[in-house]
Structure formats: C-alpha cells, structure tokens
Amino acid sequence: MGAGLLLLGDSRLPAGGHAHSGGLENAVARGEVHDLDTLTDFLLGRLYGSGAVQGAFAACAALVAGPYALDAHGPWAELDTELDARTPSAPSRAASRAQGRSLRRIARAAWPEEPWTALGVSPHHAVVLGAAATRARLDEREAAVLAVTNTVNGPASAAVKLLSFDPIAVTVVLAEMAGHCDQVAEEAADAARTVHADGDWDRLPAWSAPGLDVCAELHAREEVVHFAS
Template sequence: MDAAPMDATALLLADSRFPGGGHAHSGGLEEAAARGLVTDEPSLASFLLGRLRTAGALAAAFAAAATGGGDLGALDAEFDARTPSPAQRAASRAQGGGVARAARRAWPSARLDALLAAQPRPHHPVIVGLLVRDPRDAARVVAYLAVTGPASAAVRLLGLDPLGVNAVLARLAGEVDAVAADAARHARTAPEDLPAPGSPALDLLAEAHDRHHREEVRLFAS
C-alpha cells in the first residue's frame, strides 16, 4: 500500500467540515434506519461495507478517471448511465454542485471553468477527481466519504455511540484503501469501459427516501 501522505486538497475535500453541503446527505442510511434495516453497530458495519464495495467503488473509479485529463462530458454521461436512481443522481449532483461553489473560490482553474460551463452541477466524483489530480487520493476521498457520511448520519439518527461508530469506520479503513487502490488503476480507462457496480437496495432506499422526503419531514436530503 502506498504510504505517501495525501495532499492537503484531498484532506480538505474529505473533511466533514468542508463547506460542500455533504452533511445534508445520509447515503440511504436514513431510509435504512427508518425500515429497521440498520439498528446497531453490526448492521451499520454491514450497510457500510456493501455501500463501499458498490456505490463507493463506482465513485472511486470515476474520481480516478477524472484526474486523467480525459473527456469529462463522457464521464458525466457514463456516471449517469451507472446511476439509474434519479434520487441518487440528484444527490450526487447536489454534492458536486456544493464542491463546485467552494472550488471556484479555493481552486480556480481553466479546467474547472470548462467543466462548470458545460455542467454547472457536476457529479461529485468527477469534480473531486478534477481537483485532486492524484488518482489514488481522489479515489480515496470519495470512497472514504461513501462510508463516513452515512456513519455520522447513523450517530444522529439512531443515537449510536460515536466511539463505537468510529471503531466501525476504523475497521473499514483497509477496505477503503483497497477500493481506492483498485480504482486508481482506472485513471486512463476509457469512460465507457469503467466499472459499473450496482447496488439495487441502495437504489430502492434512495427512491423511497425521496418519496418520504416529499411527504413528511426527513432530517437528510438523501
């Protein structure tokens, strides 16, 4: 495993205090908790592992590919095709738009301007890849966020012990690194050939969450 430290841009983007609006999303955890599918640390660990190996791996591959200077429009289209749930697409673009707002001030560049001119609300992994540059770091940021967002939502929604949840995340660290290392191989993969791991239950949870979000008050946007 590469022991090189992550650059500070990657750390800022992965930080829960980064003002990108990521805190408003539970990644399906709120619906899973409402249905009693996640109730405690073991069921949370199971949820997070499944999420990491599917949605996390998908985001990681696209973040790595977006570092390579390839066609960002093609990446946007291929990520759409790999995200059948409209609620999941909206959540990804909401978070990508949040990163874009911060990035215009923090990391201005011609490539960022070109991306946002074509797509003002880019998918989250695509803009993270554009900002981070190193494929493994970019992949690690989105793989990490794929589990830390739902984990902190679980603390708030289920009243789980924050130290216990932190230990669950710590045990997933090796998996996060493995997903990032695998994704980093895709820095130069053609967009249409990128992996497409699906997560059917997450798609169903996201659509149900969206329906409930419109009918009643939910704490998280997704």
C-alpha cells in the same frame, strides 16, 4: 500532498455532504439498520458498490484534469454520461449533482484561475472531486481514496444522529473498514488508469446496489426527513 488530502477530506468542507445520508435514513426507518452490526453491513455494501464506482470516476477525473492546469477540453461530458448510466436512481443522481455543484463553488473560490465551467452545468460530485484533487496536488489514487471514504463517512455520521450511536463506536467501525477502503480505492485507481490509456469507458466499474437504489427512491417519497438523501 498530505495537506491537500486533509483539506478535501475534511468533514467541515461545506460541500453539502452533511445533508445526505446515502440512503441510510430510509434503511433506519425500515428497521434494516438498527445496531452497529447492521450499520457495518450497510457501509460495506455502499463501499463495494457505490464506493468502487465513485472512486474510479474521481480517479479518472483526476487523470483527465491533468497535473498542471485543468484541461478545459477533456471528455467531461463523456464522464458525466457514464456516471449517470451507473446511477440508476434519479434521487441519487440529483444528490450527486447537488454535492457536485457545492464542491465546484468551493473549487472555484480556491482556484479561480481554472475553467471549472468546463465540467458542465451540474457535474457529479465524484467528477468535481477528482478534478479538485489535482489542484490540491493529489494524484489519481488519492482522489479515489477521497471518493471511496466519502461514501461511508457520510452515512456513518448520519447514523450517529439518527440512532444516537456512540460516536467513538462508529469511529471504530470506520477504522476497521480502512483496509477495505484502501483496497477499493487501489482497484478504482487501476481501472481509471486503464481507461485513461485506452479510452474504453466500458472498463470503468459498474457495480450496482439495488437495495441502496430502493432506499433512495423511497426516501424521496417521504414527507418528513432529516436528510436530503
């Protein structure tokens, strides 16, 4: 269990996350993030917005996938549609799908016997992450933890590069957010269990963060950028 969590949570996993800042690059360019305090505010906004949604969908995908073999007949199309509806920004949707394709390639190489094509042509990252988590012998809560922490770890890493922050100071910021991440992941897993039991997709979190959507849209229009999103 612990090894699987470390494997899928490893920043060295070549799933494309290193190429995405989660909107941070545009926030830095506009001066909205310029020190550790404003970085913390940005990360908390992502956590309670995108993090809650991503965590719930990863947990739901883990439940749909099943603990023994990937369910090729699961409601993958419905999950995809619901997550699309909760991701208003087209560039954000594209970034999610790009990372999802990369992670699915890794999952296919690690567990070639599973029907990964059932997830769709270009699945969202959280959906692939949840399905892959079950193959690594993780449960829905651990899948939520992976997705939730992913929404803050990526931008935090980008902040070190964009603003030349002390990596230790940024790590302290993340450590202080650990309790928040656990809370969001637990609530996300609870929501996924409820939906898995009654099939009411509307009960999955639909928190929004308009500021992050604006960052994504403006970033997509820039001619020169360091990160894909």
